[in-house]
Amino acid sequence: MSDDRDEPPDADDAELRRIARRAARAASPAPLSKPGKPEPPESAPHAPHPVDPMSDAPTRREIDAELRAAEARTETRIAQLNSAMEVRAAATDHKIDLLIGKIDALSITVAEVKVEAKADSRVTRTTVWGVGIAVMGLVVALWVAGLNAQSNMIAAFQAGMAIRSLPQDSGQPKVPSR
Helix, strand or coil: CCCCCCCCHHHHHHHHHHHHHHHHHHHCCCCCCCCCCCCCCCCCCCCCCCCCCCCCCCCHHHHHHHHHHHHHHHHHHHHHHHHHHHHHHHHHHHHHHHHHHHHHHHHHHHHHHHHHHHHHHHHHHHHHHHHHHHHHHHHHHHHHHHHHHHHHHHHHHHHHHHHHCCCCCCCCCCCCCC
């Protein structure tokens, strides 16, 4: 019997069919006379057959021995078929075990990727929150700087108005008012 790895799967099926055909042929009754020799003609159905010492007709013991041989061949074929089926079953079981191992490895890999994705998700969320807080701080700082600049401009304008309202010296040119 060949291994599944040596031949394609159809070769085993063909071999099993060939063994089954041989078993069927062995189980069929064997002809009592040898091929090529004609059967003696029946002249009368109840007439006794003449005894010919040179005839090729098998004796009862020979027929019994042929039947036993055919039975032994049939049992051998059945045993071969059983062993072929057991080899197939073992190969199938082995392949199923390999597939289960691969599925287990894939499930472990998927679990690892899931844990890594969760960790990456935490890092990403932390980064987004950090950047958001930094942007908010920048907005507040710019707002405070704008308020500071505005208050400085208002103070400078008021200082200029206060200087203008002071009495002027004759040595200085007057600033025309509008």
